[in-house]
Structures are given as structure tokens and as C-alpha cells.
Amino acid sequence: MSHNKVKKLLKKNGLRLDDRKLDELRSIKIEIGVIEKASGSAYIEWGKNKIMAAIYGPREVHPRRLSLTNKALVRCRYHMTPFSTEDRKRPAPSRREVELSKVIATAVEPIIFTELYPRTGIDIFIEVLESDGGTRCAALTVTSLALADAGIPLKDLVAACAAGKIDGQIVLDMNGIEDQIGEADLPIAITPRNKEITLLQMDGILTQEEFKKALNLAIEGCKKIYDIQKEALRSKYTIVKEETEKIKEEE
Amino acid sequence: MQYLVEKRQLVIPGELLAEGDYKSGKNTYQEENRVYSSLIGLANHIGKNVFVVAIKTGYMPIVGDLVIGKVIDMKLSGWIIDINAPYSAILFTSDAFDRSFNARKDEMSDFLKVGDLIFAKVNAFDRTRDPILTIRDQGLGKVNRGRVIKITSTKIPRLIGRKGSMVNMVKRETGCQITIGQNGIVLVSGKNPELEALAILAIRTIEKDAHTLGLTDKISKLLKREERKEIKQ
Numbered sequence: 320m321s322h323n324k325v326k327k328l329l330k331k332n333g334l335r336l337d338d339r340k341l342d343e344l345r346s347i348k349i350e351i352g353v354i355e356k357a358s359g360s361a362y363i364e365w366g367k368n369k370i371m372a373a374i375y376g377p378r379e380v381h382p383r384r385l386s387l388t389n390k391a392l393v394r395c396r397y398h399m400t401p402f403s404t405e406d407r408k409r410p411a412p413s414r415r416e417v418e419l420s421k422v423i424a425t426a427v428e429p430i431i432f433t434e435l436y437p438r439t440g441i442d443i444f445i446e447v448l449e450s451d452g453g454t455r456c457a458a459l460t461v462t463s464l465a466l467a468d469a470g471i472p473l474k475d476l477v478a479a480c481a482a483g484k485i486d487g488q489i490v491l492d493m494n495g496i497e498d499q500i501g502e503a504d505l506p507i508a509i510t511p512r513n514k515e516i517t518l519l520q521m522d523g524i525l526t527q528e529e530f531k532k533a534l535n536l537a538i539e540g541c542k543k544i545y546d547i548q549k550e551a552l553r554s555k556y557t558i559v560k561e562e563t564e565k566i567k568e569e570e
Numbered sequence: 571m572q573y574l575v576e577k578r579q580l581v582i583p584g585e586l587l588a589e590g591d592y593k594s595g596k597n598t599y600q601e602e603n604r605v606y607s608s609l610i611g612l613a614n615h616i617g618k619n620v621f622v623v624a625i626k627t628g629y630m631p632i633v634g635d636l637v638i639g640k641v642i643d644m645k646l647s648g649w650i651i652d653i654n655a656p657y658s659a660i661l662f663t664s665d666a667f668d669r670s671f672n673a674r675k676d677e678m679s680d681f682l683k684v685g686d687l688i689f690a691k692v693n694a695f696d697r698t699r700d701p702i703l704t705i706r707d708q709g710l711g712k713v714n715r716g717r718v719i720k721i722t723s724t725k726i727p728r729l730i731g732r733k734g735s736m737v738n739m740v741k742r743e744t745g746c747q748i749t750i751g752q753n754g755i756v757l758v759s760g761k762n763p764e765l766e767a768l769a770i771l772a773i774r775t776i777e778k779d780a781h782t783l784g785l786t787d788k789i790s791k792l793l794k795r796e797e798r799k800e801i802k803q
Contacts, residue, residue: 358628376656377628377656378656379656379657379658388698430583430584432599432608435697436656436697437697437698438657438697438698439656439657467582467583467609467610468610468626469626469628470609470610470624470625470626470627470628471628472583472597472599472608472609473583473584473608473609474583474584474599474606474608475583475584476582476583476584510584511584512584512606549582552582552610553580553582556580556610556625557580
């Protein structure tokens with residue numbers, strides 16, 4: 320693979336391979352309400368990642384015995400399309416995909432008022448169309464927007480972002496190459512309003528100081544992500560709001 | 571003590587609406603003395619009561635709602651009805667038959683089969699049990715003819731209009747009978763398929779342009795223009 324030839328992840332001028340600064344995010348583009356038949360949906364382009372999320376529900380749970388008597392069941396299926404990676408990925412769910420499905424479901428559950436919909440299920444489907452490092456963060460970010468679009472009562476949104484270590488430096492939002500040959504990766508997700516961490520995973524080795532530094536950097540990244548999320552939600556619905564205002568005036 | 575957003579401002583989940591001595595109303599929640607929004611919608615307050623008017627939500631049954639549902643299963647005690655909500659509803663056999671139902675003599679499918687549509691009222695519902703429907707009221711019961719269309723349940727008030735002005739106009743212009751279920755299902759039945767198609771076109775336009783200016787005039791013009799076309803043909 321071509322990646323093995325790359326040894327240095329930082330250029331001489333201190334920038335990364337894609338000309339980003341150490342604490343710079345990749346470009347992010349979000350669209351809301353892309354799947355008509357779903358209760359709610361959203362699409363994100365985060366650097367080279369392209370991810371689509373769809374929400375179905377609250378609806379009846381099948382099989383019935385899985386339903387919970389006191390709250391809604393949140394289920395998630397994270398799936399990478401066969402053409403999303405450099406080499407073809409076999410379409411059957413891999414160990415990694417099963418893990419990410421579980422981790423994403425538990426990371427978004429705290430923001431949903433599940434107790435309002437007992438005995439029902441909320442199904443999340445995430446399809447990765449193109450991947451380039453940090454898909455779990457992008458998937459979580461887009462999932463919380465799709466939940467908001469579905470009209471499901473939420474306490475807050477979830478913003479996710481990763482930090483890591485490359486060439487001895489702590490950096491924000493690692494891409495595919497940095498993730499593969501970098502020294503450490505620390506994806507986190509927070510509820511921005513009260514700064515609760517709903518996801519924290521780590522791959523690689525960091526000292527305690529490095530960990531603290533990376534965690535703080537990732538939290539800063541999440542805040543930037545949150546601003547982008549708010550902007551995306553507002554811009555979709557502002558038009559609707561302006562038009563309703565006109566109607567009120569007319570009446 | 572402070573109300574933080576403007577009246578009718580667009581808010582998103584988790585946005586702080588008011589702080590201090592305020593009450594958390596519809597689509598909001600409270601943490602200590604702060605009120606937050608839980609949905610995308612337009613924030614508003616009447617006195618101390620802070621609430622959010624949702625832009626898009628699913629249908630949640632309320633006792634007394636008139637709904638249109640589809641029979642999806644038959645059980646000994648009654649029919650299971652899909653009412654476009656998180657829970658499927660039940661219509662008891664005792665409700666459908668005037669006399670007491672006898673499983674040996676009476677055949678349930680003589681009255682309603684799987685796939686049939688009914689216009690019914692939500693008789694009882696709380697989240698611990700599935701909604702119970704009744705057809706014992708005037709105008710309720712099996713739907714025998716007409717076409718069914720599904721629209722977003724939040725747009726039902728716009729379709730009805732002020733004191734039914736919008737839907738009455740469509741009825742008058744097309745001569746169709748229009749039955750609106752609070753769950754977002756609308757039934758249209760007219761004298762001929764052309765008039766039904768016209769009414770459906772009008773309803774679809776109302777759904778699509780629910781937020782635009784001068785909708786009543788627009789629909790009125792649309793209906794008259796289409797009718798003239800028909801006469802020419």
C-alpha cells in the first residue's frame with residue numbers, strides 16, 4: 320500500500336500532509352432531510368468522509384420481546400458500503416462495525432427523551448459511502464442531526480470529534496493516513512450544553528499529560544462541530560419560519 | 571428572571587429559552603430554574619408558560635382524536651389497526667357488533683378484513699397500553715369508497731384552515747367528500763375519478779406550500795382553472 324511509503328506526517332513548515340494546522344478541522348458540509356421516507360435523515364461530508372444517517376421511529380419494536388416497558392429502545396446499524404474503503408470491503412457486518420453500532424447507540428441515547436415513548440423503538444441506520452478516518456465521530460455528529468430532524472424530543476445534540484498524536488505532536492481531527500500510521504487516536508463525543516462525555520475511546524499510547532492535552536483539544540473541536548450543527552439546523556428551517564411569519568401577518 | 575429568546579424565534583433542541591420563575595410548557599424541559607427547548611420549532615410564551623410550536627413531529631394519539639386506520643391483523647378480542655403512530659391501536663369486537671360477540675356463530679371477517687380502512691375515534695390511550703378505538707358514533711365505521719392520501723400530521727391544521735375554511739372550499743369546488751384524520755391520513759371520495767384527482771391535487775399543493783402567502787386564493791384559482799380545462803375536454 321502507498322501508505323507504507325509515507326513516514327513523515329508533518330511537513331517541514333509544521334503543517335500536516337493536507338496543509339492543515341495542528342488544531343484545524345477538515346471542511347464540513349451538512350444537509351438535513353435527504354431521505355423522504357425516513358422519519359428523519361441527514362448527510363455529512365467531513366473531509367473525504369461521506370456519511371448518511373436515517374432515523375425510523377418511534378415505532379413498534381420487532382421482535383416484540385426486545386421492547387422495554389419503561390422507555391424506547393434505541394437501536395443502531397452502522398454499515399460501511401463495499402466501495403467506501405480503498406480495498407473492497409465485504410458487505411457483511413465486521414467486528415468493527417458491530418462495535419461502532421453499539422457504541423453509537425449508547426452515545427446518542429442520553430440525549431433522547433426515551434421515557435416519552437415506552438415500548439417503542441427508535442432505529443438508526445448509518446451508511447458510510449466514503450471513509451477517510453474519523454467515521455465514528457462524523458457518524459455520531461450526523462446522527463444527532465437526523466434525530467432532531469425526525470422531531471424526536473432531545474435534551475441536546477451530540478457533537479463528536481477526535482484528537483490524536485502524530486510525529487510526537489497532539490493534533491485535532493485525524494484523517495485516514497494519520498489514523499493508520501499515527502501514534503494515537505482519541506475519539507470523543509460530548510453533549511455540548513453540559514459538557515458530558517458520552518463516548519471516549521482510545522487507540523495507541525499517550526502519557527497522562529498528552530492524554531489531558533488531547534482530551535481538551537478534542538473538546539474544543541466538539542464545540543466547533545456544535546456550532547456547525549446549529550448552523551446546519553437553523554439554515555434548513557429559517558426559510559420555513561420566515562414563511563410562517565408572513566402567514567401570521569396576513570391573518 | 572429572564573426570557574431569553576424573541577417571540578416566535580426558531581429554536582433547536584437544547585437551546586436555553588428562559589431562566590428564573592418560568593414554567594416549562596409543551597415541547598420544552600426544565601433543569602433547575604432554566605427552561606430549554608426539546609424540539610426544532612418556534613418558541614413562544616404566554617405569561618410564565620414557555621412553550622415551543624414544533625415544525626415537524628410524528629403523530630401521538632390523544633383521546634378524542636378522529637383517525638383513519640388500516641386493519642393489519644385480527645385477534646380473538648378484536649382487530650389491530652395501524653393508525654400511523656408509534657403504537658398500533660385495537661378495535662374490540664364488542665365495539666363493532668351491537669350484540670355480544672360469539673366466536674362460534676359470528677365471523678369477524680364478515681365485518682372487517684385485513685386491509686380494510688376504518689374511520690374511528692380514539693377512546694382510551696395512555697403510553698402503558700395501546701390505544702383503543704371506537705366506531706360507535708355518528709359517521710364512524712368502515713370506509714367503503716374513496717381514495718386515501720397521507721400528509722404530514724403537523725400540516726393538518728393548515729389543511730382544515732380557519733374554522734374549516736380551507737377544506738370546505740375544496741369540498742365546495744370539487745363536490746368531493748373529504749374526511750380528515752388527525753393522524754395525517756385524508757380520505758377523498760367524489761362523484762368521479764377526475765374530481766377526486768382534482769381534490770387530491772389541491773390537498774397536495776396545500777401540503778407542499780403550507781407556509782406560503784395567500785394559500786387560500788392560490789388553491790381557489792387552481793381549482794377553477796382545472797375545472798374549466800375539464801369542461802373543455
